[in-house]
Amino acid sequence: MPITTDYWQHINSNAAAHRIDTTLDARRYALANGRHATAHAAILLLSGSAQLGLGKDSLQLQAPALAWVEVPPQGYLRVNAGSAGYLLSLSDLLVKEAVGQSAESVPLRYLAERRVLQNQLDDREALEELAQSCRSIERELKRGGKASWRFLGAHLSLLLIHCWRLSGMEDVSQQAHSTDSALLMRYRHLAELHLREHWKIADYARALGISHDRLHDICMRTLQRSPLALLHNRLTHEACLRLLRSGLTIEQVAADLGFRSTTHFSRFFRNNTGLSPARYRTAAKHPSSPETSIIRNYADWP
Template sequence: MTPVAQRINANAAAHRIDTTLDTRRYALANGRHDTARAAILLLSGSASISLDKDSIELAAPALAWVNVPPQSHLRVSAGSAGYLLSLSDVLVKEAAGQGAESVPLRYLADRRIVQNRLDAAEAVQEMSASFRSIERELKLGGKASWSYLTAHLALILIHCWRLSGLEDVSQQGHSTNSTLLMRFRHLAELHLREHWKIARYAAELGISHDRLHDICVRTLKRTPLELLHDRLTHEACLRLVRSGLTIEQVAADLGFRSTTHFSRFFRLRTGLTPARYRLEAKQQVSRNEALAIRNYADWP
């Protein structure tokens, strides 16, 4: 297997769900793949998603985007059809992109999106084409294209964003504070690696440092700096676990002035050195367990 094929095989898997007379079950977390997300498009029938103690019912046409814990699965009723994609954080982040327009998609990636009985027939048709394209591309093995996969996944993410209603929330906002928090998060996505001071974020938002601090503490129970450090730690954990970058490369990619500075920051936040964290994470993944990484979904 070529390096490209190995990379694709480790970061994505696809199943076309054809109509049958029997109930079927699909594992969402596969030990052979570094998959942390699942995208499900149910075109007909019904299904249920089991995530630890949580269960989600789907009624076609339905769309679901969920984080995947160990032992999670999809149970599809007889007579149902659709697609299941298992995706890694690396693939999802690359599909979302890095620019200003990618912020909503990166925001969505940490969220759970479930939409049942969709009446957007054109959107369902377009998503079906992208799901089908990814499923077919993965069958090519060594000839599959990473760019082709991320392009179609980006289209799916955009549809998820629009159908979920988050697009309207981000544009309108249900309160002044939530709008400011959303803008703060957008700025954090764009400038996290530049290590802006809180005062600069506040200035960009057109408010005082004290007001930004008050909004974050009252709404999220965390200071602006804690939120930024949580985000930076989350990104560092993902890179250490799900990328082949060296620790020096991770430090540079996240904007730290030195590996020593990065290691000190990471140890203060996690209690482990980056090297130890990576080792323990790999050991736990090999046992099909998930190492706890602080989620970024508690932002608005």
């Protein structure tokens, strides 16, 4: 089956890779791809130093360094003379492909919504593997091939796993064993698996081996929100992303998220955002529109 132009336009609208070669002058790169609304950037600095401009924040990178950041408007990377590495600009759609939807994907989703910056890394094996994934992504975007979307997602998944390990988040999650945080993490795992099945809170409590009241108490005491509110926020976040960044119709979004009808989905969305799905999608096409800020942040789960 031949690879169509539309397929490659789709690939290149969701990812861009720049190899940063050593030069005698400083250079500045926009973090955004320019062909899509870049959501995230990954920077692997193999030598030299650089500065990341993230709105009001400025971060310093000292090689060997790894950074994972959400991309603000006008975000940039300024690379000093004598520096080398890679800059990856990535859409939210491709990041979601890399993260996956299984329970084991929760740590990567947790990480993808946060900022990671590790300077002067001393794990040589990890650096070699990170560089290999960056090289593979760069080559794939240049040469093309069948199943490129899955190929890019697989290498990006490896990169995120390295970010998770190097950031220390893996150790933090393991320390949460047998605590309320561990139960909340298990609740989040189950939510990822069964969100589209619209489980009742009693179903989650039963799967966790605790009572409905105890789950409610843990969520309210830890996050000041009920288990149902957390699920609704998660589902609203997913709906917003699909309306903003996919070409699915509203009927397809509703079906994909497990709603029994478009009417049911529209009522749920309006109750949680104050807007109909159609109005939200139309208004969100304008970057300055306040509607784009409605997307709920899932990062407050443990």
